[in-house]
Amino acid sequence: MLINILFYLFSATLITASLGVVLARNSVHSAMFLVLAFFTSSGLWLLLGAEFLAIVLVLVYVGAVMVLFLFVVMMLDVNVAQMREGFTRYAPLGALIALIVIAEICYVVWHPSLKLDMLGLTSDVAASASNTRSLGLVLYTKYAYPFQLAAVLLLLAIVAAITLTMRQRPNLKKQDISAQVAVRKGDRLRVVQVASEKRP
Amino acid sequence: MSSMSLAGIAIAMPEIYLLGAISLLLLVDLFLPERLRQVTYIGALGTLVLTAYVVALSAGSFGGREYGLSGMYVRDDLARLLKLVTCATVAATFLYGRDYLIARGLFKGEFFVISLLAVLGIFVMASAGSLLTMYLGIEILALSQYTLVAFDRESPVAAESAMKYFVLGAIASGMILYGISIIYGVTGTFSLGELSVGVTADLVHNVGLLFGVAFLLAGIAFKFGAVPFHMWVPDVYHGAPTAVTLFLGAAPKLAYFALIFRVLAQGLGGMSGAWDGMVTVLALLSIGLGSLVGLSQTNIKRLLAYSTIANVGFVLLGIGAGTPDGYRAALFYTITYVLMALGSFATIILLSRKGFESDRIDDFKGLARSSPWFAWMMLFLMMSTAGIPPFVGFFSKLYVLQAVVGAGHPWVAGIALVFSVIAAFYYLKIVKVMFFDEPETDAVVSGGPALRFLLSLNALATLALGFTSTALLAAIAHTIR
Numbered sequence: 001m002l003i004n005i006l007f008y009l010f011s012a013t014l015i016t017a018s019l020g021v022v023l024a025r026n027s028v029h030s031a032m033f034l035v036l037a038f039f040t041s042s043g044l045w046l047l048l049g050a051e052f053l054a055i056v057l058v059l060v061y062v063g064a065v066m067v068l069f070l071f072v073v074m075m076l077d078v079n080v081a082q083m084r085e086g087f088t089r090y091a092p093l094g095a096l097i098a099l100i101v102i103a104e105i106c107y108v109v110w111h112p113s114l115k116l117d118m119l120g121l122t123s124d125v126a127a128s129a130s131n132t133r134s135l136g137l138v139l140y141t142k143y144a145y146p147f148q149l150a151a152v153l154l155l156l157a158i159v160a161a162i163t164l165t166m167r168q169r170p171n172l173k174k175q176d177i178s179a180q181v182a183v184r185k186g187d188r189l190r191v192v193q194v195a196s197e198k199r200p
Numbered sequence: 201m202s203s204m205s206l207a208g209i210a211i212a213m214p215e216i217y218l219l220g221a222i223s224l225l226l227l228v229d230l231f232l233p234e235r236l237r238q239v240t241y242i243g244a245l246g247t248l249v250l251t252a253y254v255v256a257l258s259a260g261s262f263g264g265r266e267y268g269l270s271g272m273y274v275r276d277d278l279a280r281l282l283k284l285v286t287c288a289t290v291a292a293t294f295l296y297g298r299d300y301l302i303a304r305g306l307f308k309g310e311f312f313v314i315s316l317l318a319v320l321g322i323f324v325m326a327s328a329g330s331l332l333t334m335y336l337g338i339e340i341l342a343l344s345q346y347t348l349v350a351f352d353r354e355s356p357v358a359a360e361s362a363m364k365y366f367v368l369g370a371i372a373s374g375m376i377l378y379g380i381s382i383i384y385g386v387t388g389t390f391s392l393g394e395l396s397v398g399v400t401a402d403l404v405h406n407v408g409l410l411f412g413v414a415f416l417l418a419g420i421a422f423k424f425g426a427v428p429f430h431m432w433v434p435d436v437y438h439g440a441p442t443a444v445t446l447f448l449g450a451a452p453k454l455a456y457f458a459l460i461f462r463v464l465a466q467g468l469g470g471m472s473g474a475w476d477g478m479v480t481v482l483a484l485l486s487i488g489l490g491s492l493v494g495l496s497q498t499n500i501k502r503l504l505a506y507s508t509i510a511n512v513g514f515v516l517l518g519i520g521a522g523t524p525d526g527y528r529a530a531l532f533y534t535i536t537y538v539l540m541a542l543g544s545f546a547t548i549i550l551l552s553r554k555g556f557e558s559d560r561i562d563d564f565k566g567l568a569r570s571s572p573w574f575a576w577m578m579l580f581l582m583m584s585t586a587g588i589p590p591f592v593g594f595f596s597k598l599y600v601l602q603a604v605v606g607a608g609h610p611w612v613a614g615i616a617l618v619f620s621v622i623a624a625f626y627y628l629k630i631v632k633v634m635f636f637d638e639p640e641t642d643a644v645v646s647g648g649p650a651l652r653f654l655l656s657l658n659a660l661a662t663l664a665l666g667f668t669s670t671a672l673l674a675a676i677a678h679t680i681r
Contacts, residue, residue: 108408111407141270142270143270143272143332145212145269145270145273146272146330146332146333146336149324149336149337149340152219152317152340153336153339153340153343156314156340156343159226159313159314159317160314160343160344160346160347163308163314163347163351164350164351164353167353
């Protein structure tokens with residue numbers, strides 16, 4: 001009973017928040033609605049027993065990705081009115097695509113002859129099994145090689161990003177603290193003897 | 201777990217060695233002063249030579265196929281062959297590109313580090329035993345390629361083409377990932393070994409599996425640059441610095457052969473009836489469009505890009521035949537095409553110099569007068585790419601067409617033949633421009649002795665391999681059974 005109430009509560013909030021992301025006039029509000037959508041979907045996952053995914057969703061998406069989003073939204077001067085110009089023109093197309101996606105999902109869920117797990121390779125696990133523990137058992141053993149490859153991918157991304165953005169401009173004005181501290185009076189101050197002029 | 205013991209990870213020794221060497225090179229390069237940049241260059245070449253040596257050492261049992269690292273990694277003759285050819289190709293790319301990079305201020309350590317990481321991606325793809333490692337290999341290779349295209353930061357054209365490549369490439373990666381996830385959803389496995397056993401001909405009409413395969417194939421076609429997913433190829437080849445175009449045009453083709461062969465022919469070989477039609481359509485469209493649109497090009501890099509599209513069509517034609525003979529012909533075609541592409545792009549580098557790109561066909565006018573030897577070398581390369589006997593390009597086309605006829609599609613071979621005759625026109629146009637036109641510029645051949653020697657060797661190889669093509673085919677054929 002409680003589970004059902006929670007499910008409908010989370011679902012209703014999720015749908016409202018998702019609509020808010022698209023319809024909010026202020027892009028910061030949109031981003032905050034997206035945070036709410038992430039939180040409620042993480043609640044739905046908790047109800048399904050996928051506690052690891054739920055925690056990761058909050059940690060990674062709410063904690064890191066959305067903060068970056070907000071930074072970008074606040075730093076860029078986005079003209080919302082300009083971006084909304086084509087909204088009514090493109091809305092029918094968007095609705096059509098949404099309908100197609102809904103039809104596809106219905107087809108996949110209810111089609112009888114799709115024969116999921118046709119090779120019979122998956123095995124059922126107990127509903128009480130901790131999926132954090134299960135993931136931990138295979139991530140560094142069975143999936144050690146893909147895990148390392150993903151690490152290489154990150155290394156490559158770092159090298160690539162630095163290569164493409166770092167530039168050393170020769171005439172850049174910058175502070176050199178140690179040089180400033182080490183400066184002495186003689187370096188900056190020069191006492192000159194100005195010859196006095198005769199009063200005219 | 202046994203896969204985590206030291207003996208278990210030793211199966212991936214070439215990749216481990218290569219990654220270690222790359223990390224070392226990255227650190228060493230950081231502390232090198234600008235005048236010692238040659239050290240990175242020599243280090244990169246040395247890395248390739250030693251990696252090739254490690255690959256050759258990791259012989260294992262010849263003929264057999266070994267799985268390791270929980271079935272994620274496969275070691276067989278095909279992987280070994282592709283890795284050795286990759287090392288040789290990328291080493292040639294470095295040697296060809298050195299003078300070009302120095303003249304344009306692009307001779308930096310990162311160029312070599314990122315290129316070597318691309319080699320690592322190719323290695324991972326060549327030895328991929330599961331869809332997961334295949335995807336990670338694709339991404340490592342693709343990310344390196346985007347960066348290399350944008351490597352010349354001063355050039356707006358390069359930045360634009362890199363952006364185009366990146367956005368379209370991300371969509372293609374998404375399609376591949378979507379296809380993989382659907383296949384995983386309906387079969388419950390990533391392993392190509394398990395798929396090859398489990399997916400049989402009676403699953404040809406399974407909607408879920410077909411859906412996944414179609415997405416996967418669209419992504420693969422994008423990576424190859426096959427029509428209708430080819431739009432990026434001419435722009436990227438044209439916009440990138442020529443040394444990078446040389447890289448893009450050669451070694452990654454070997455990885456994409458591994459991709460399509462391992463996923464479709466090995467993993468989903470049981471349902472070849474479902475995808476061979478799709479692949480053949482992609483192949484014919486590529487050959488047709490590559491041959492026709494190439495006719496109107498005035499820029500030689502764009503021309504060679506359309507030539508790539510047409511040649512990729514022939515590789516796909518061999519795969520689409522769906523027979524071991526077809527796969528062998530496609531592998532033979534890929535390797536010989538890489539050889540010819542290396543030579544053709546290197547000739548552009550040979551003629552270019554500081555401040556002058558030499559990428560218009562008109563820049564080749566009268567080359568026979570200023571440098572008869574290299575005009576003849578270019579003639580060899582163009583004749584071979586056009587598929588004129590006795591050059592090796594003729595035999596590679598012949599084997600593919602034979603395989604297609606053998607698979608029972610003579611009309612497909614007929615269409616491909618007609619288009620390759622049309623394509624021969626633009627290769628011969630370059631020959632005509634070199635030998636019968638008056639020179640427009642007083643361009644002289646630049647490039648050091650290493651470049652000249654290697655280019656001559658490369659062009660003469662297309663002739664020599666033409667005479668020994670049966671032996672070469674036999675040597676390649678035993679890697680696919």
